[in-house]
Ligand SMILES: Cc1cc2nc3c(=O)[nH]c(=O)nc-3n(C[C@H](O)[C@H](O)[C@H](O)COP(=O)(O)OP(=O)(O)OC[C@H]3O[C@@H](n4cnc5c(N)ncnc54)[C@H](O)[C@@H]3O)c2cc1C
């Protein structure tokens with residue numbers, strides 16, 4: 029055997045799981061794909077976001093809150109294991125409401141989440157209060173208020189990925205980039221993982237290859253139903269600090285750039301469009317009109333990894349014990365939970381019952397468990 | 398620090414521009430970045446480290462020539478030809494957008 033655990037995919041999900049496996053003292057090898065792969069981990073918005081998540085899925089809402097609470101320690105430990113910068117803060121976050129209807133809808137989402145038993149950590153703030161919270165800017169006339177969740181935070185997602193990639197080898201793990209896996213073959217006592225740079229063997233395999241996950245697991249009867257969704261993001265030049273709270277759709281990074289995004293588009297094309305840039309810029313200017321004078325320096329598109337019901341999938345093969353899959357949206361938010369909770373469970377060979385709501389069995393009771 | 402090649406020993410300046418309020422001779426065909434290079438202390442400071450910076454690539458890719466030109470911040474000086482009376486101000490650190 030070449031390792032205790034092989035992880036396929038070194039995006040933020042695979043890397044956080046590998047970090048968590050390495051922390052348990054087991055040996056881990058991560059195999060990543062080609063440079064032209066779809067990589068949400070390198071295209072996302074960087075929110076460590078709680079409010080609104082899993083408002084119709086109590087287990088997901090709880091996992092998100094747990095991850096959010098684990099994040100400060102996760103960040104500090106990771107920062108100690110790597111010399112790289114890792115900008116993270118948790119001042120709470122805002123979801124801006126640009127009409128009475130948006131305000132009421134938002135309040136209803138919060139109420140649904142709280143009714144499921146989540147702690148009342150999210151509150152509606154009216155315009156006057158919002159103005160007090162944001163003294164360095166003038167809000168646009170359409171801003172009615174916002175929903176504020178004290179648990180929300182944000183991180184530089186590229187620094188997060190780079191820190192994980194740095195920490196894993198320093199803990200005895202190994203990452204092999206540009207080594208796409210073709211096939212997983214069950215053998216006595218484990219699996220052969222056949223990849224471009226050769227075949228490796230391990231008793232446990234976790235597939236965390238983003239949107240490519242089903243192509244690797246489905247031949248073995250492990251179904252992971254995903255769809256993709258395009259999200260475009262705009263970034264401004266570095267500006268003096270004006271936004272002390274990250275917002276859904278608008279956040280100022282520690283570097284000073286303002287990120288504006290992201291769209292939700294049901295298209296397969298990975299390009300960017302002028303119409304989305306316009307739509308994003310117009311909404312940002314309705315919130316903070318002065319942004320109209322800021323220069324945009326970049327625009328990009330990323331493909332979300334979306335389970336059909338948007339709740340993460342942590343799946344375990346019944347036919348081939350030791351084979352797992354992990355696929356989710358919000359892999360940044362969930363990174364701390366992946367490292368501390370999911371990784372040790374998968375590495376030990378069995379997902380405990382508490383994770384049953386995330387099994388792939390929820391999509392098709394006949395086909396899988 | 399630098400001298401313009403357009404500025405011969407006798408050549409009369411074609412115009413005057415204001416660099417941080419000081420009247421400064423300038424020549425047709427020069428860019429704002431050209432002026433920033435020759436006026437001591439007129440460069441910007443980095444939005445990341447606060448270090449002083451001077452125009453570098455002269456072709457629009459490095460952004461080290463950012464200046465406030467006629468009130469417009471974050472203007473790339475190497476892409477803008479000088480005009481008589483132009484107001485050029487050094488941009489310090491991260492830009493502040495109006496309220
Ligand atoms: C526009 C946008 C905004 C987002 N904003 C946020 C946010 O604010 N907060 C948040 O928490 N989440 C956000 N997300 C979601 C988050 O980015 C994803 O949940 C996360 O990146 C998924 O990570 P991943 O590792 O599963 O997939 P990916 O990042 O897609 O990585 C998959 C990896 O698998 C590799 N791979 C593929 N095929 C193979 C193969 N055959 N063999 C080996 N390796 C393979 C690829 O090379 C790649 O590196 C956003 C996503 C998008 C698109």
Ligand code: FES
Nearest residue numbers: 455459460462475
């Ligand atoms: S000098 Fe490099 S962009 Fe102007």
